[in-house]
């Protein structure tokens with residue numbers, strides 16, 4: 001299998017990157033692949049990783065050299081539709097409360113469930129979705145015509161959206177920093193970016209397992225390599241700041257399937273967890289400054 005090796009961190013661009021043998025063990029990676037951690041910004045990422053062609057083939061029809069080493073898994077959709085729908089409504093409430101309205105773009109719109117809710121809230125919606133099957137379902141179920149392809153290939157006008165939203169997509173991207181900068185350009189000044197990603201290695205639950213030595217090694221499947229970047233509360237904040245955004249709110253998200261939170265001491269557990277790494281899923285809401293000269297850092301830095 002052909003692999004791709006990065007010599008610098010895909011978030012901060014620094015060369016101080018080190019192998020993370022624990023994360024590599026936990027993900028049960030094949031010999032060619034590993035998890036690397038940046039000593040400067042703390043980002044963990046797959047490196048060396050399968051090359052982009054192998055991913056493309058795998059996402060298209062589950063075939064190719066990657067499928068021999070990492071067989072496709074059936075357990076893709078961990079969260080039920082109704083659980084996700086409740087969370088989507090919370091997100092839309094937060095966006096409206098923050099003052100967002102107008103044109104909303106979703107990167108990786110899947111079958112259009114979020115966009116359909118956003119449209120109900122008064123947003124004018126558009127979405128990008130690489131899977132033909134998902135686009136067909138979005139059209140059939142929600143009368144949504146999504147843009148084919150990935151974010152990198154779109155040519156929306158600068159400052160043409162009020163909100164860019166993305167859920168569980170950025171951890172799959174080969175260059176999430178570039179897509180974040182692109183979202184910045186597509187947003188009008190004052191526009192909002194909202195991203196939900198897993199907090200795979202830094203969450204309270206995963207740290208606790210590591211302390212107690214109860215971390216379980218993943219069964220070898222495509223789920224071991226489908227994430228190319230592993231964000232935390234710290235690194236997802238760095239991601240938006242480096243693109244020029246001002247972080248507004250970093251939220252721990254608790255889906256009911258996270259067994260830790262079903263404990264009777266749920267509230268206390270969440271407080272401790274929030275202080276010690278956060279939940280297994282996190283969300284950041286960030287805003288493009290109205291006055292570009294007020295930016296703390298800019299995209300070219």
Ligand SMILES: [Zn+2]
Pocket residue numbers: 009010011012013014038039040041042043
């Ligand atoms: Zn870095």
